[in-house]
Amino acid sequence: MRVTQRDIARLAKVSQATVSRVLSGDSRVEQEIRDRVLRIMEEKNYKPDVRAQALRSKRAGMIGLVIKRPQGGISNDPFFANLISSIVDELSGSDFHLCVDSAMSDFSHEAIYDEMLRTRRVDGLILVESEASDERIIRLQRDHFPFVLIGNPLHAGEVHSVDNDNVLASETVTRHLIEQGYKRIAFLGARTGITVSDDRIAGYQRALRGQQADHLVYHTDFGSENARKAATEFLKQPDRPDAVVVLDDFMALGVSIAARELGLSIPNDLGVASFNDTTLCEAVGGGLTSVNLNIPALVKQTVERLIRIIDEEDIPVNRRLIIPAKLSIRHSTLREGAKR
Amino acid sequence: MRVTQRDIARLAKVSQATVSRVLSGDSRVEQEIRDRVLRIMEEKNYKPDVRAQALRSKRAGMIGLVIKRPQGGISNDPFFANLISSIVDELSGSDFHLCVDSAMSDFSHEAIYDEMLRTRRVDGLILVESEASDERIIRLQRDHFPFVLIGNPLHAGEVHSVDNDNVLASETVTRHLIEQGYKRIAFLGARTGITVSDDRIAGYQRALRGQQADHLVYHTDFGSENARKAATEFLKQPDRPDAVVVLDDFMALGVSIAARELGLSIPNDLGVASFNDTTLCEAVGGGLTSVNLNIPALVKQTVERLIRIIDEEDIPVNRRLIIPAKLSIRHSTLREGAKR
DNA sequence: TTGAAAGCGGTACCAC
DNA sequence: GTGGTACCGCTTTCAA
Secondary structure (H helix, E strand, C coil): CCCCHHHHHHHHCCCHHHHHHHHHCCCCCCHHHHHHHHHHHHHHCCCCCHHHHHHHHCCCCEEEEEEECCCCCCCCCHHHHHHHHHHHHHHCCCCCEEEEEEECCHHHHHHHHHHHHHCCCCCEEEECCCECCHHHHHHHHHCCCCEEEECCCCCCCCCCEEEECHHHHHHHHHHHHHHCCCCCEEEEECCCCEHHHHHHHHHHHHHHCCCCCCCEEEECCCCHHHHHHHHHHHHHCCCCCCEEEECCHHHHHHHHHHHHHCCCCCCCCCEEEEECCCCHHHHECCCCEEEECCHHHHHHHHHHHHHHHHCCCCCCCCCEEEECCEEECCHHHCCCCCCC | CCCCHHHHHHHHCCCHHHHHHHHHCCCCCCHHHHHHHHHHHHHHCCCCCHHHHHHHHCCCCEEEEEEECCCCCCCCCHHHHHHHHHHHHHHCCCCCEEEEEEECCHHHHHHHHHHHHHCCCCCEEEECCCECCHHHHHHHHHCCCCEEEECCCCCCCCCCEEEECHHHHHHHHHHHHHHCCCCCEEEEECCCCEHHHHHHHHHHHHHHCCCCCCCEEEECCCCHHHHHHHHHHHHHCCCCCCEEEECCHHHHHHHHHHHHHCCCCCCCCCEEEEECCCCHHHHECCCCEEEECCHHHHHHHHHHHHHHHHCCCCCCCCCEEEECCEEECCHHHCCCCCCC
16 A cells, blocks of 8 residues: 555654644644654655645646657657647756647547546647647637747737747748749648648748749648659649748758659759758758747747746736747858859 | 645544545545545645655655766657657556656666656656666666666566567668669668667668678768768778668758758759658658657556556556557658669 | 644545 | 445545
């Protein structure tokens, strides 16, 4: 059987309430008693039962993260590894732990929110919505469940969110391609409705205004393989683009494979730039130019804010936080003989 | 305030015990009453509090995973993303959730085991020990905490473990390099004591027996950057190896960067093969030959076994399970004009 | 300062 | 079949 406070109390010849006080660091406990209790706890290897603590104190000490998988497959995107380990790292200072679940469909996504929050398994949620799924967000709002969104909520203002300025970042990276002398720059994004994709397309278009007549926006699904197929299509065309901004590194990997298969060399025949700046960027070809989103900073803000909300501390008026991104320029966009 | 069983009971004009029975699907409840109770639950959006359930039923519904980070840094290794999402996927069928924590030092590692298990936050642990840390394992054993190790325990037999046959896999990949005509094959591993590294070195040596006089084993720390440095060293030597088996993909990435920096082309000047078969393998150069460990299968077995142990079902006699690995051959070892 | 006792929201046994 | 009730291990009044 487990050691409980009762056991400790009996052995220390004090009441169980006193043991509880010692545990919570109540200053009213006499030093001598405190020492004795602590010694016995140590001796008996006592640790409080978090479930009982949670039940009493209305605090699970858990934060939930639901990752959305592409249908059937497991996400190989190193971006998630980054995100998860950043969160775990950030949490390791606090007294919260991370509970990770996954969902394939939107339906199960919602079910999982329910299971996690309404059953009180977690005290709050970190949402990484690629889609503007107002449905669920509104519901979480209405029920006053603490949550912070990493990304761009359609109806900002109300929702706590931490994000990059994707429009700006995309504009910057597109400008970089223009400066490198690329003349026919395309964008490969996800389907319309995925806010992160929409935002980046907007930035791409802003950069091209007055610079390039055609706006070559292609849509496909997430994942390296989908991107490879899509890229193969548009790279086969006679008036193919000579550079492409890709929604994320994982998709850019697919684009670079397509280029290789078609005998196009990067960066001379095709410039490639993308977002996330994951480990993949060092691996692809001689290096892939990518926008570094500064995940650690992003996660830090997200976690800090979420914990404040959970603790019901007063929250900054500004519910939307923007973390600056930085362009990591590598080989894939450094065209030989480019204008300086 | 939250809706509790008491509230439901009151509204349904039954006892709280009956509500509990309905919830647990007790067949003795009259159909009419069951329907009424269920309807009111639905109406009131009732979900049982998992903390209370856990407290009573001695079951947290949580499995813990502690990932070990290299000092200071965050793991970018896509291998972990794979592992975590596989576990989450596997768990999504069961009624367990995953709690992820991280630890930097061995000390904090142990502290986290304590916090997770002794506080009853989780019902069992998945260990991914790179090191033969008998200390902690023995302790978990002694206290009868349910856990399954992914990897090779030093003192097998007692410990439940799921693993690949790393010796065999390494032998296979080394043989493949020999067949491709490489004459001076090296191994880049981690420091001695990391069982996975030791096993793979053993396999490498077994393959070379009678084939190559020198056994060129180099040791360095995990991570792409450490591997890059180490590889740069030994690739600068006059009698440098013409192929290298690397402990994992992430380190192989470092090796390939080193090769590029030194102007060595892969696979002609240098053959490179590694383990894990992560996304990186498609990205590095024209493709990186790697041993596919079949993580999903490995995780499936691990999770199934762990849950059996937690449920105290009778456990198969054989405590060590070996999942077959498969060599994914790619460009990095396909030497032009190799003997067939 | 310390102890007794009332719950937190469930489960499960026992009696009817 | 159903209700009463003890109890899981802890926190937190309320008295003493």
